[in-house]
Amino acid sequence: MRMEITINDIPSTSMNGVSEFMYVENPNPVFDMSWDCMVNYYVKLFENRTNENKQYIRRYASIQDLEEDVYGKLEFNTRGGWVNGDFKEIYDSLPDKDKFFDKINDLIMEYGNPIITYYISYCVKSDIPFRLLSFAKGIAVNKEVISMKEADEQADE
Numbered sequence: 201m202r203m204e205i206t207i208n209d210i211p212s213t214s215m216n217g218v219s220e221f222m223y224v225e226n227p228n229p230v231f232d233m234s235w236d237c238m239v240n241y242y243v244k245l246f247e248n249r250t251n252e253n254k255q256y257i258r259r260y261a262s263i264q265d266l267e268e269d270v271y272g273k274l275e276f277n278t279r280g281g282w283v284n285g286d287f288k289e290i291y292d293s294l295p296d297k298d299k300f301f302d303k304i305n306d307l308i309m310e311y312g313n314p315i316i317t318y319y320i321s322y323c324v325k326s327d328i329p330f331r332l333l334s335f336a337k338g339i340a341v342n343k344e345v346i347s348m349k350e351a352d353e354q355a356d357e
Contacts, residue, residue, distance in 0.1 A: 206325040210314050211307065213239050213276075229283040231290045233303060240276040241300075242307045244287055245269045246332070247316035251349035253333040256313050256326055259305040263297055266304060318351040319344075 213236040231237060248269045260266040270291045275284035294300055312325030315336045324335065337345045346354070 203327045204325075205328070206312065208311065208323045208325075210243060210321055210323050211239050211311055229278070229285070231283075231285070231293060233294065233296070233299060236276075236278065238303050238307065240274065241287075241291075242304055243314055243316060243321075244272065244274050245304065246314035247348055248272060249313070250316045250332045250336070251347045253331045253347075256324070256330050256332060256335075257308065259308050260301065263301050266301055267291075316348060318346045318348055 245266070246269075248271060254269075270288050272287050273284060274287040274290055275282065277283075291300070312323045313332060314321060314323050315332050317333070317336050320336075324332075333345075333347055
């Protein structure tokens with residue numbers, strides 16, 4: 201049996217490549233299930249999974265499993281400015297959790313698991329199990345790999 205690991209870029213949003221020189225908060229943020237929002241939710245879910253060094257998944261098995269990874273501050277750029285808020289509150293405001301669950305699993309099936317670290321982020325698809333942060337640390341050559349959580353803790357010191 202041949203085992204395979206594929207590493208690719210994280211999917212793009214409409215804001216990729218747009219340079220923002222000034223932080224302007226969006227006064228009327230919209231949290232929905234558009235492509236841009238879903239990619240940002242997907243990245244945040246896997247930032248949380250990477251921080252906790254959780255196991256690679258082929259898909260979320262249940263909404264309850266997904267909800268374990270819904271926490272923290274969600275922040276991303278939109279054409280109307282920066283949007284930020286509590287991820288759990290944003291998730292709770294979405295009207296259709298089944299649709300959210302399906303769309304996140306579709307992203308996982310297509311792109312794999314994003315591994316989000318302080319220095320580099322990418323998507324991994326694999327036939328073999330591994331822990332996300334351990335994988336990132338294992339393939340890094342001559343570079344320290346730290347999670348976003350570790351970077352925040354170091355900044356607070």
